[in-house]
Amino acid sequence: MLVLLPPSETKRPGGDGAPLRLDALAMPSLRPQRDAVVDALVALSADEDEAARVLKLSAKRRHEIADNAALRRSPTMPAIDRYTGVLFDALDAGSLDASARSWLSAHVVIHSAPFGPIGALDGIPAYRLAAGVSLPGLPALRRVWADAVTAALSTRAPSFVLDLRSEAYAALGPVSADVDSSYVRVVTGGGDAPVRALNHFNKHAKGELVRSLATTRAGIRSRGDFVDWAGGSGWVVREGAPGEIALFV
DSSP states (O other), rough: OOOEEOOOSOOOOOBBBBBBOOOGSGGGHHHHHHHHHHHHHHTTTHHHHHHHHHHTTTGGGGHHHHHHHHHTTSSSHHHHHHHHHHHHHHOOOOSSOHHHHHHHHHHHHEEEEEEEEEEOEEEEEOOOOTTOOTTTTSOOOHHHHHHHHHHHHHHHOOOOOOEOOOOOTTTTTTTOOTTTEEEEEEEETTTTTTEEEEEEEHHHHHHHHHHHHHHHTTTOSSHHHHHHHHHHHHOOEEESSTEEEEEEE
């Protein structure tokens, strides 16, 4: 199984890893796109006012322009530890033992805007770039990434893909219809109550779900395996529209 996660806008600063090596990231076929986006982001950072406008940064967040300017020379840390926010706080990867982190390394990728999908333990620097931003000199990120990421996922994907990305990041690299996959929607309700999609609890539930997968070292090879594992692990899931699974909280 391959689990696809969205990134977070909030990130831990610092790190003690070597500077970014694009050739060391998962899915090396994406190197041309990674070089193009990183170069464009670094170039944009030379003009602080323009960078703040393009990235839609408030005065309090303008310091993140310096992070982008230093992308190729800043220290790194594993992506799963770099990201913070509701999903990653619920996952709490830093508290997992070595075996669970090894499971994350083997089964989880995080779909970033500047680097594309990266392995959970791939080293990345702090940065600021969201899926909806268009960088000067490049087409929209969806056009930069989508076809290349879809092809890379088809090559990397094992028997089953569990897609936990937000719709914005899923659009940067849809999973091919040829791959057995399920897009997860976190909902509440059921029975006589209306089913409603969630926001904050959506992210929290996804983080807890991935933590549960990692701590149980889940061996899942199909949608049916996932549904069976979920039921045995205390999760309530239901197959929804074609290619989708509803996760109830």
